[in-house]
Amino acid sequence: MTQLKDLLSVLENVANNPAQVINKCLEEKRLMIGCAPEYCPEEIVYAAGMLPVGLWGGSTSIKNANLYFPAFACSLVQTTLELGMRGVYDRLAGIIVPAHCDHLKCFGQDWKVAVPQVRFIPLAHPINRKLEAAVEYLKSEYFRIKSVLEEIGGKPISDQALSEAIEIYNDHRKTLREFTTIARDYCTTITPSLRHNVIKSGYFMDKLEHTQLVNSLIRELKKAPPEEWQGKKVILTGIMAEPNEILDMFEDYGLAVAADDLAQESRQFRTDVPQGKDPLEGLARYWSCMEGCSLLYDPQKNRRFMLKTMAEESRADGVVACIMKFCEMEEFDYPIYKKTLEEAKIPLLYLELDLVTPSLEQVRTRIQSFAEMISRKR
Template sequence: MSTEGTPLSALVERADAIYRDYSLATVRDWKARTGGLAVGFMPIYVPCEILHAQGVLPVGLMGARDDLEIIKGDAYYQSYICHIPRSTIELGLSGRLDCLDGVLFPAICDVIRNLSGMWQMLFPDKLVRYLDVPQNFEPEIGGRFYRHELDELARSLTERGARPYDAEALRASIGLYNALRREVRELYALRQREPWKVPTSELYLLLRASVVIPVQDATQMFREYRALIAEDASRVPLDQARVMLTGSFCEQPPIGLIRTLERAGCYIVDDDFVQVHRWIQSDIPTDGDPMQQLVMAFLQDAMASPTRYIDKGEKGADLILRIRRSQAEGVLFCAPSFCDPALLDQPMAVRAVERHGVPWTAFKYSENTGQFQVIREQAGTFADSIKLWSAV
């Protein structure tokens, strides 16, 4: 890319450095500066606003890459279990996460759920909280339960030394996260319109960085990036296939895989990466009871996900909607090996895209996958076939 040595490349390099820093130097710096607590969270979504409002830095824990040797983590997991829990254990037991005062484990699947119990025992001095989320979306049923979960989360943070819950502070935090969500939405929209301007390999690095740094810094980073790419005239359209990538919502792919897909001729115009800032799809109102606003946003405005029960409507309808909105010409089912939510969901998602005549292909990865040749060939063939069909 001709942006080498430019402010744009410097910004992406900063994000890349944060993404690559297993020891969370930015978190340690923040704690040293502010004296605040930092609490990690596993994918996919936690209400970061609550942490922020109580002076806590939320820190996304997204596993590792292929450059972390897993020694201790493999001693905790059988070969048929996905990779993210073993790298998370490795990071924890090697002391790299010592700067965290606790970790939240949202309800994603049985593996992450059970990891919360292991974490309780391995790190008894830390705050460890399993954050259950309702699969019933009625405000008076699931909403009431979720409200209790959130109130308990706030209380446990205070017990740990965070500021007590304050509704006004939460309103302000919701406002800040609304701004961040808007920036992320803007970038996704821009990528859909002009994917050559927003390479997913860059967007991904920004997303990964954004879950580690403070919310205002993340918002600023996205703004700067958007301004810089607007000025960059070197980014011009290529004859690539527009694809949507789905299935990568928890264990994240290595950046090399994303670059491989782009080099293979794909413009990724929608994806499931790092969903925490997109989980709630629009602004959360800042009036009224802010905790209840978080509850209602979760119930009524969250993304469809394989981790979330679809009680009404057609399975896969949201996927089709996203394909249409992004004008994707094909779908890449790209799930981590042994990921129950993604892989159990996939046959239903495949049926949905087939019903709508959308071409697709599927492959699996692990966060430490280092060889991409086979995927490159598969994605390249898929992209070529889309371009050939669309030319007919």
């Protein structure tokens, strides 16, 4: 039990205090590259011997970023730019910024001017991602990023290093999949907040080390029998379930997380990168293989069925849509999966989230009401 608590404490500490890990990296003279949301080819960074660091904004007030962004830009890009302008990311050797949505497109362009001290590395994914031409195009994008990283690192990145990085990352993905499956049987120990922190800590650690820690955590959890859970279980869907207080509210009202469909969490690790002779092609093909995200072009809108199946298989009592305020990509998907879930009689809560609003009482009322609703259902 002590070992379990220690492991959780280590991972939680990393998630809440990434600066400590970053400082260790600096002491080891390892270069770090920021990876903006939501999908960056971290494996190329890792193969270059650098540490990919996930940048997912944070709870802070906006003082500088509104020089560049209107009030209706999502708080994820606003707070990331704000922190960048305050010099929080000055130790990074560069930042990869994908252009998944209009806000991220502006974010990358703004970064170039607002935070010139941290090199901007743009990335444009193909929209028609199922075409072979899309794979070819994305491979050329990754080749360009590889060249930039080689220039920054001052050494070439070999195919062998890339293949090894892909293997390490796929192993990490498999481990996190196992963790999220096991976690639903230990809802008392693995609270929504702890579950989130275990996953989030991986954005600031070497994936090898994170995989080892999470594997140890899984082993420790399995030593005890599955826990009986008196509360209800929900699926989280959306970009992310922050600020942190939100998940504490879930715990306050007896809600556990059965599974998630969050861009910051399971969407990152539910699909493996295809392995083959050409590692860059594998990474490019990965974009074609992913499914069920609002940022992925999907004319069939399969996310609605994925959510329904996820809720049924994990025996969840409801789905919570964690909608980042002003995220039109998620808002476009919402009515589509809402209809499917309503037809399946799966309760759905629309939760509008914002990283820059200090008062969360309206969110509390929504979460508590939803918990009461699914608990009292006759």
